[in-house]
Amino acid sequence: MAETRVEVAEGPALVLAGYDDEPLTSLAAYRAAGGYDQLEQARAQDPQAVIQELIESNLRGRGGAFFPTGRKASFIPTPDKIAKPIYITVNADESEPGTFKDREIMLKVPHRLLEGCLIAAHAIQSKQVYIYIRGEYSREYEVLQAALDEARNAGLVGGVDIVIHRGAGAYICGEETALLESLEGKRGQPRSKPPFPAISGVYAAPTLINNVESITTIPPILAVGPAEFAQIGSPPDSTGTRLFCLSGNVERPGVYEAPHGITVRHLIDDIGGGVPGGHTLKAVMMGGSSFPVMTPDDLDTPLDADSLGKKGYFIGSGVVTVIDERSCIVQFALRVAQFYMHESCGKCTPCRVGTRWLVQLMRAVEDGTASERDLDLTLDVCDRIIGKCLCVLGDSAAMPVASCVTKFRDEFRAHLEHGGCPFGGDSQLAGLFAPVDQHAHSAVPQEALV
Amino acid sequence: MTSFYDEVQELRARYPEGTRSAILPALRLAQEKHGWLSRRALEETAEALELTPAYCYSVASFYDMLHVEPIGQHTIEVCTNVCCGLVNAQAVLDAFEQELGVGPGETTDDGEITLRAVECLGGCSTPTIVAVDHRYRQSVTPEDVPSIVADVRGG
Numbered sequence: 355m356a357e358t359r360v361e362v363a364e365g366p367a368l369v370l371a372g373y374d375d376e377p378l379t380s381l382a383a384y385r386a387a388g389g390y391d392q393l394e395q396a397r398a399q400d401p402q403a404v405i406q407e408l409i410e411s412n413l414r415g416r417g418g419a420f421f422p423t424g425r426k427a428s429f430i431p432t433p434d435k436i437a438k439p440i441y442i443t444v445n446a447d448e449s450e451p452g453t454f455k456d457r458e459i460m461l462k463v464p465h466r467l468l469e470g471c472l473i474a475a476h477a478i479q480s481k482q483v484y485i486y487i488r489g490e491y492s493r494e495y496e497v498l499q500a501a502l503d504e505a506r507n508a509g510l511v512g513g514v515d516i517v518i519h520r521g522a523g524a525y526i527c528g529e530e531t532a533l534l535e536s537l538e539g540k541r542g543q544p545r546s547k548p549p550f551p552a553i554s555g556v557y558a559a560p561t562l563i564n565n566v567e568s569i570t571t572i573p574p575i576l577a578v579g580p581a582e583f584a585q586i587g588s589p590p591d592s593t594g595t596r597l598f599c600l601s602g603n604v605e606r607p608g609v610y611e612a613p614h615g616i617t618v619r620h621l622i623d624d625i626g627g628g629v630p631g632g633h634t635l636k637a638v639m640m641g642g643s644s645f646p647v648m649t650p651d652d653l654d655t656p657l658d659a660d661s662l663g664k665k666g667y668f669i670g671s672g673v674v675t676v677i678d679e680r681s682c683i684v685q686f687a688l689r690v691a692q693f694y695m696h697e698s699c700g701k702c703t704p705c706r707v708g709t710r711w712l713v714q715l716m717r718a719v720e721d722g723t724a725s726e727r728d729l730d731l732t733l734d735v736c737d738r739i740i741g742k743c744l745c746v747l748g749d750s751a752a753m754p755v756a757s758c759v760t761k762f763r764d765e766f767r768a769h770l771e772h773g774g775c776p777f778g779g780d781s782q783l784a785g786l787f788a789p790v791d792q793h794a795h796s797a798v799p800q801e802a803l804v
Numbered sequence: 805m806t807s808f809y810d811e812v813q814e815l816r817a818r819y820p821e822g823t824r825s826a827i828l829p830a831l832r833l834a835q836e837k838h839g840w841l842s843r844r845a846l847e848e849t850a851e852a853l854e855l856t857p858a859y860c861y862s863v864a865s866f867y868d869m870l871h872v873e874p875i876g877q878h879t880i881e882v883c884t885n886v887c888c889g890l891v892n893a894q895a896v897l898d899a900f901e902q903e904l905g906v907g908p909g910e911t912t913d914d915g916e917i918t919l920r921a922v923e924c925l926g927g928c929s930t931p932t933i934v935a936v937d938h939r940y941r942q943s944v945t946p947e948d949v950p951s952i953v954a955d956v957r958g959g
């Protein structure tokens with residue numbers, strides 16, 4: 355059983371510093387690699403000074419929104435200004451298709467995540483941290499819980515209470531306000547914003563929410579110094595390194611730490627060994643399945659937010675999934691649409707209904723029963739979803755589907771002209787079953803019930 | 805042995821008083837005890853949380869890992885999202901269907917194993933990911949399927 359490949363592809367090693375095949379799961383191993391030194395130094399500093407260092411580093415959120423972490427922390431009122439507790443919630447509900455880095459952080463460097471939590475807690479003067487971990491992550495939960503127990507027994511957590519809260523299977527809970535609802539013991543349906551979590555988050559109190567990788571990047575920022583960190587990668591906006599998630603039709607898939615600004619081609623061909631078996635790259639699921647797909651002519655784009663943004667792409671959660679010429683792009687769009695239909699929480703009509711329509715339209719194209727008008731209708735449906743819901747889940751269905759129709763219109767037309775899929779069942783994604791088509795479990799015989 | 809009620813009180817103590825935050829861990833615990841969230845399981849959870857069974861049902865029915873209908877004693881969950889799909893997820897799912905004689909969403913006649921297709925499990929670089937009783941098996945191929953099923957039945 356193969357383990358996930360996790361490597362520092364290009365230095366400096368920050369998030370994965372000190373990790374060299376052997377996970378830094380024990381406190382002793384993490385300490386030997388300089389672990390918790392930054393916490394000690396941060397605690398000797400004024401909280402505001404720590405926030406200032408985060409601002410200076412220009413660390414941006416690694417969960418997908420790329421919001422400046424330091425600025426977000428600066429929005430949190432100080433305890434003298436508010437009579438409520440101040441909370442930190444760490445978003446460890448990693449579920450964006452193609453993303454598998456936070457999981458590896460928790461497995462390989464769990465103490466660095468905890469150290470980041472404790473530094474952030476000092477910075478915003480919080481005494482309560484919730485780590486909301488995806489329900490499916492069993493081993494990750496155990497490793498992180500063991501690390502937390504060890505840190506607590508060693509007296510490192512100080513007066514801060516860290517609770518690891520397990521989700522129960524819902525992609526939408528990765529959306530920050532849905533996460534807060536879920537943490538409060540409700541269905542994970544997003545809230546209307548404002549108020550923003552910094553003012554009214556969990557239990558209507560000020561709450562800082564950050565992704566696992568963002569928080570784990572805090573100790574190395576303090577270690578190298580914020581000014582130095584701000585020079586790594588593609589300054590001024592895409593500073594530092596990323597854990598890129600490389601998967602799909604590529605020789606050496608894995609999690610690779612590398613500075614922002616390496617090109618997509620470099621990641622795929624040089625670090626990942628290229629597309630195997632003499633096949634050719636057809637498209638890249640860039641940033642995650644929630645974003646427009648990348649076409650081969652854009653492979654020389656640097657992996658930083660600005661360069662990608664200029665071409666209509668997103669860095670998202672650092673996903674690069676390679677799709678070679680053997681896959682039908684309509685099937686890809688269909689499968690992506692099915693995912694969002696399954697995960698739509700149902701609160702906003704454009705998303706609840708629109709994702710269903712997108713599935714029906716993609717199915718009709720794939721089956722050859724659609725017409726040219728349906729392609730325009732698809733784009734129209736996408737247009738009526740984007741920006742019209744409380745959260746971005748609807749946009750996340752519409753953007754990739756619209757990009758497929760726009761960029762691969764000829765392939766969609768071929769389906770219409772051919773009266774069905776021109777791949778004739780040979781596509782890698784042919785007939786892929788989606789959970790949205792899976793209904794209630796068939797009745798279990800009563801005598802088999804305990 | 806600690807009673808379910810007492811265990812839920814311990815879970816509640818982790819969160820601020822008067823909040824409902826313990827509901828997910830409590831439902832998980834109830835599911836472990838009852839196998840699935842039957843009416844009785846929901847009533848016990850509601851009692852321990854000072855909530856109504858209806859509220860507990862409304863929360864439970866939102867989440868994919870909480871089962872408000874009977875489910876097998878073991879689960880085999882195959883990721884069929886894009887990254888696994890690009891490699892061999894459908895062939896793996898087909899192999900499980902054949903080995904178990906049930907389709908996705910269905911449970912074997914003896915009530916032992918439920919087969920499910922699930923969305924991305926976050927193991928995209930080692931397709932296909934199969935979660936067996938919530939433990940990940942990575943890089944699963946159709947050839948691995950008979951031994952996985954034998955393990956589940958034997959274990």
